[in-house]
Amino acid sequence: MEYKVKTDVFEGPFDLLFHLVKKAEIDIYQVSISQIAYQYLEYVKKIQEFNPEIAGDFLVMASTLLKLKSQRLLPSVSLQGEEEAEGEGLHYSSEEELFERMLEYRKYKSTAEIMKKMEEEEKKYFYHPVKVEEEKAAGNHLKEYMGKVTLKDLTASMEKVMENLQEEEHEVILPQEISLTQKMEEIISFLDKKEKAELEELLERQRTRSSLIVTFFALLILVKLNKVSVWQKYGFGPILVTSNNVGDNSYMDEERWGTIG
Amino acid sequence: MKKGGGQLVKEKALLEALFFAAGEPVTIKKVSEITGLTPGEIKNLFRELRDEYRERNSGLELREVAGGFLMSTRPSFAPYIKKLQGERARQGLSQAAMETLAIIAYKQPITRLEIEAIRGVKVDKVLDRLKELNLIAEAGRKEVLGRPILYATTREFLKHFGLRDLSQLPSLEDKEE
Numbered sequence: 001m002e003y004k005v006k007t008d009v010f011e012g013p014f015d016l017l018f019h020l021v022k023k024a025e026i027d028i029y030q031v032s033i034s035q036i037a038y039q040y041l042e043y044v045k046k047i048q049e050f051n052p053e054i055a056g057d058f059l060v061m062a063s064t065l066l067k068l069k070s071q072r073l074l075p076s077v078s079l080q081g082e083e084e085a086e087g088e089g090l091h092y093s094s095e096e097e098l099f100e101r102m103l104e105y106r107k108y109k110s111t112a113e114i115m116k117k118m119e120e121e122e123k124k125y126f127y128h129p130v131k132v133e134e135e136k137a138a139g140n141h142l143k144e145y146m147g148k149v150t151l152k153d154l155t156a157s158m159e160k161v162m163e164n165l166q167e168e169e170h171e172v173i174l175p176q177e178i179s180l181t182q183k184m185e186e187i188i189s190f191l192d193k194k195e196k197a198e199l200e201e202l203l204e205r206q207r208t209r210s211s212l213i214v215t216f217f218a219l220l221i222l223v224k225l226n227k228v229s230v231w232q233k234y235g236f237g238p239i240l241v242t243s244n245n246v247g248d249n250s251y252m253d254e255e256r257w258g259t260i261g
Numbered sequence: 262m263k264k265g266g267g268q269l270v271k272e273k274a275l276l277e278a279l280f281f282a283a284g285e286p287v288t289i290k291k292v293s294e295i296t297g298l299t300p301g302e303i304k305n306l307f308r309e310l311r312d313e314y315r316e317r318n319s320g321l322e323l324r325e326v327a328g329g330f331l332m333s334t335r336p337s338f339a340p341y342i343k344k345l346q347g348e349r350a351r352q353g354l355s356q357a358a359m360e361t362l363a364i365i366a367y368k369q370p371i372t373r374l375e376i377e378a379i380r381g382v383k384v385d386k387v388l389d390r391l392k393e394l395n396l397i398a399e400a401g402r403k404e405v406l407g408r409p410i411l412y413a414t415t416r417e418f419l420k421h422f423g424l425r426d427l428s429q430l431p432s433l434e435d436k437e438e
Contacts, residue, residue: 011356012382057382105379107433111367112359114431115422119353122423124336125322126346130283 007092013061014105021102033072034097037065068095178211183218189245191228199230200240272298273306277332280310286329287418327419328426354394361387362396366418367433370400370411390414396421 010016020039043063048055072095095096190205191197202219219241222228229242275296279287289300298306302387307330311323322335327345334342354362361384364376391397419426 010379014381050345054382061381101379101381105381108360108363108367108379111431111433112356112363115363116353116356116359116368116430118422118424119359121336122421123353124339125329125333125423126339126342127333128281216349 012105013058014102014157015109016040016058017102018106021099032184033065033069037062037069040065064098068098178214180214180218180221183211183215184222187215187222187241188227188243189216191241196240196242199241202241269306272296272302276303276306277310280323280330280332283311283332286327286331286416288329294332296314324423325425327416331420357382357384357387358390362391362414362418365391365397365412366414366427366430369413371413372403372405372409372411374409376412 017036017040020036024039026036041062044055044058045057049112061260065093187202190202199219203212203215206215219230223230227244229244231240231242232238233240276292278294279292289303292298292303296303307323312420313319314321314323320335320338322333324331324333360380361376363369364379368375368379373388376388380412388397390432393418395415397412397418398415400411402408403411414427418424424430
């Protein structure tokens with residue numbers, strides 16, 4: 001086995017595949033999948049250890065290689081048509097197709113190398129710095145700063161915020177609590193009196209934001225329980241709420257609906 | 262309609278001032294709007310100015326980049342200017358970004374899935390980065406199922422690589438080392 005430390009970084013499955021084909025010093029059109037598949041899997045194992053996140057991209061190719069290999073071993077068994085799911089691409093029905101795709105990728109990879117050199121050359125030109133660009137630079141500075149914030153920093157500050165929040169919550173005590181059941185009852189009795197009410201009318205009676213929310217929530221529950229109906233006479237018209245006049249009150253169960261504070 | 266020599270010199274100096282102050286590629290159209298000169302006159306003046314810079318080995322250089330005229334320092338002086346600026350190196354693109362950009366440049370407009378099919382890896386993060394750098398932009402949607410977003414390169418892309426237009430991209434061919 002190799003004794004030197006592997007430092008090659010591959011940009012993707014095609015990149016690795018090409019590397020292996022080249023290393024095997026075989027004509028690209030004569031290379032057999034079997035030769036390559038084993039080495040490919042060896043490498044994928046390594047990636048999985050160090051960088052499981054990107055291993056997924058390589059694994060799809062590994063399975064494709066194995067599929068093609070098995071096709072070759074059992075030429076009479078046709079695996080084609082079995083799963084031609086064109087989900088995420090990367091399914092090749094033949095070695096030729098696979099290698100063609102690999103060569104296509106290769107074209108762009110070498111072009112990218114040329115472009116890298118062009119980029120290097122272009123960096124040697126300096127322009128008169130305009131004011132606008134100074135602003136841009138300030139933006140970049142901020143980005144750099146942002147870049148130094150780690151996930152740990154973020155979670156730490158979030159935890160801090162949450163701690164403070166909990167402390168404050170202790171101070172805001174129970175009187176704010178609004179019973180959902182109570183609101184449901186309120187709606188029903190309101191409707192009993194009026195038979196029909198506009199939704200806005202119903203909600204307007206609520207004084208605080210939380211009682212408004214609870215009322216709305218209570219209304220939804222009543223609709224779900226088929227106790228009231230909500231409807232409109234015409235598009236964009238006022239939303240009307242009517243009671244379905246079902247006498248059964250067993251749903252008014254404090255324990256079941258609880259309170260929202 | 263022949264113009265006097267004095268007038269020509271003045272116009273050339275005006276263009277020089279514009280190119281200097283712009284600090285980025287200025288299109289003929291814009292120069293024409295500002296100066297009232299015709300595109301033909303501007304082209305001629307630009308060429309004269311560019312040649313003058315070369316003849317007297319100026320530290321400045323005029324080029325046609327990203328569909329406009331661009332004044333910059335001569336590349337051979339780059340090491341000195343870097344010292345002046347305190348080695349604040351402009352970061353180049355990563356290999357992943359460069360490969361993705363190459364695919365978009367040659368196959369634009371192209372969808373994310375089409376790029377991924379060529380690269381064999383996911384490119385969503387790379388695309389975000391390239392968009393952030395303004396090297397690519399969304400260019401409508403492909404009229405297929407799901408109407409995926411199409412991507413294309415921008416003028417900033419041309420500037421980044423010092424290209425006049427897309428036809429100046431290196432030819433795409435198989436290169437076997």
